[in-house]
Amino acid sequence: MSERGHNVPNVRNPAITATAVTPHDSNTIDLTRALYIGTAGALKVRMADGSDCVFGNVGVGLLPIQADMVYDTGTDAEDIVALR
Numbered sequence: 669m670s671e672r673g674h675n676v677p678n679v680r681n682p683a684i685t686a687t688a689v690t691p692h693d694s695n696t697i698d699l700t701r702a703l704y705i706g707t708a709g710a711l712k713v714r715m716a717d718g719s720d721c722v723f724g725n726v727g728v729g730l731l732p733i734q735a736d737m738v739y740d741t742g743t744d745a746e747d748i749v750a751l752r
Contacts, residue, residue, distance in 0.1 A: 683701050683702065683751035683752055684752065685751070685752045686704070686749050686750070686751050686752075687749065687750045687752070688748070688749055688750075689703070689738050689748040689749060689750050691738045691739055691740040691743045691748070692737075692738075692739070692740050693739050693740050693741050695737070696714075696736050696737050697735075697736055697737065697738065697750055698736070698750070698752055699716055699734055699735070699736050699752070700733065700734055700735050700736070700750045700751060700752055701732070701734065701751050701752055702730050702731060702732045702733065702751045703730070703731045703733060703735065703738070703748055703749065703750060703751065704729070704730055704731075704748065704749040704751060705726050705727070705728055705729060705730075705731060705745050705747070705748060706728060706746060706747025706748065706749070707728065707745060707746035707747045708725065708726060708727050708728050708745060709725070709726065709743070709744035709745035709746065710722060710723065710724050710725065710726070710742060710743060710744050710745060711723045711726045711731070711738065711742075711743050711745045711748075712738070712739040712741065712742030712743050713733065713735040713737060713738050713739065714735060714736055714737035714739070715733065715734065715735055716734035716735065716736065720739075722742055726745050730751075738750075
């Protein structure tokens with residue numbers, strides 16, 4: 669089996685894809701393992717359970733959350749990358 673076949677998606681394995689995120693108030697993204705924040709600021713997301721959450725003053729780095737939407741309204745963090 670290839671090395672790729674061993675990377676079953678779960679929180680214990682590293683991400684296998686990374687995609688730039690453009691915050692939007694109605695467009696969804698594929699469910700994340702984490703978000704990378706490149707420029708600190710507030711971040712409003714819809715979590716995997718469907719609830720909305722605002723993270724105030726998120727620092728640069730990884731935020732280990734499962735989310736399927738990053739809202740434009742309520743988000744001023746920038747350079748966001750979805751890790752899956």
